Amino acid sequence: MKSAYEVLQERGFVEQVTDEALIAELFAKGPVTCYTGFDPTAASLHIGSLVPIMALAHMQRCGNRPIALVGGGTGLIGDPSGKTEMRQVLTREQIDHNALSIGKQLSQYIDFSDGRALLLNNADWLTKINYIEFLRDIGRHFSVNRMLAAESYKIRLEKGLNFIEFNYMLLQGYDFLYLFQRYGCALQMGGNDQWGNMLAGTELIRKVEAKDAQAVTFPLITTSTGHKMGKTEKGTVWLDGALTSPYEYYQYWVNCDDADVERFLKLFTFLPLSDIAVVKTLADARLNMAKTVLAYEAAKVTHGADAAKAAWRASMEAFHSRTVDADLFPSSDIPREVPQADTSAIPRHRISVADIDAGLLVASVCAKAGLTQSMSEAKRLIGQGGIYVGERQAKSPDEKLSPDDFAGGRELRIRKGKKKYLIVEIGD
Known part of the structure; x- marks a missing residue:
């Protein structure tokens, strides 16, 4: 031994x-x-x-x-x-x-x-x-x-x-x-x-x-791009689930650079090296599967298996990702089946019908819900075409939410870029 x-x-x-x-x-x-x-x-x-x-x-x-x-x-x-x-x-x-x-x-x-x-x-x-x-x-x-x-x-x-x-x-x-x-x-x-x-x-x-x-x-651990570990545009990535939710924690790992996957699996999971050795041979979709395993295993270590599975399900639902192939990382207990729809781990923001009737800005929702750091950032991203309301691209920094955006339902997804989601729900 x-x-x-x-x-x-x-x-x-x-x-x-x-x-x-x-x-x-x-x-x-x-x-x-x-x-x-x-x-x-x-x-x-x-x-x-x-x-x-x-x-x-x-x-x-x-x-x-x-x-x-x-x-x-x-x-x-x-x-x-x-x-x-x-x-x-x-x-x-x-x-x-x-x-x-x-x-x-x-x-x-x-x-x-x-x-x-x-x-x-x-x-x-x-x-x-x-x-x-x-x-x-x-x-x-x-x-x-x-x-x-x-x-x-x-x-x-x-x-x-x-x-x-x-x-x-x-x-x-x-x-x-x-x-x-x-x-x-x-x-x-x-x-x-x-x-x-x-x-x-x-x-x-x-x-x-x-x-x-x-x-x-x-060693001082930095990303392959030279950035300090645990810093994002939203600030520090905390180990406390009340400060950084398990879903956000999962997203930090799943979005790591390709060059960091093998090293991070060695440092931040307990998977055996025999499982991790395959990363050198992976590319494209299968390398993304390795990132999924990294995110799941890292979230499990810090937040427990239930929270890791919830974050995995929400991420799979939000991004329609492929499940991990059965031959990859056999020691991991990551689910290998397509999950039932579950968005419980995605950040949510509640509004009222009165808010919509009063003329609620898309930028305001993004800032208040933490999808962006400020109203000015939200407006800038909208101007650059980086905010999506449902499936449509927000066009104007002064754009407001309307009942039509909810298509008769009570929930609406707002997306920043390709990978940051927010669910806006109408409360009673």
Whole structure:
């Protein structure tokens, strides 16, 4: 059986490591306790957090014990890594609320029951530190010259690095030491921008405990076009279904670029590599089937099977897509039959007969329902021929909905471009 580290390597999770041989030796000794930190600056994580989440899930699936560490303490300071400006400092109440929400969210991916994984908050120990003792016992092990050489500090020095941010490396290094001492955690995993902070932790453990600890970084995941993961014209793609619906989440993945399909299947689904290998040979309709499987499997991991199937059915109905061929991705439980009509997952917007009688602009409906970001964008798209009311193209930015658009029914589809749908329904 392959070790979790070998699985992560094969699937493209590994960017930098402290010592390849020592990491292999660590996994050879038996179950490994590892940790990854999550920033509680918002009440939900987003797609950009999926790589570390999936890495912890793979670790657990291979019999290891992951620790998900919510940075409730370090979040009170702000991490300068990868930032050109100081982060807004949140209150303890905001941090605690966000940390609680993120903990619940992580439970969708990782099983925290019976000690199989640990969910910790570093506020539990960092907020209790005695400053003088911390300087004496921990601070003396850090070289200011080496800290200033770290890339995260170099970037911030150009605009000004304050003393609060300067302490962040010490606190993250101390987290690793604390987890090593109390939970036997010998491996830290994180984004490539955290490399300097992670090395500080391994060095601190070596100096205090005279023992080895290891670090693995993940690559910065961008799309094949160079765009940051999880950003769309509507904003961030959140993992919380209340902020980004399962249908919208599904659409994000199904609309990915052809060049990203194989890589995303490896990173963001649990399908075996033997299934994914076929992607290299696919084109046209069958490559679109691979995108459908990616969207379904990614939605299932984040929102559950029922929500994934509902999003799949709605997407199939909206775009009249072909079902996935039986010979593709045999490990996936994606439905292979043509679904019954189901539009429940497509965003809806309710209006009244009085709204129509008052002269409701098509542009206004698009903006209020979130199909466009603003009224001005809706009018611009109408002028460019990019908005469709039913099967007809909207012609004028001042065009209004009429009872005839509903053809005697109570629902009407409005489409933006080729792939964004909205159902407008007349309420009582």
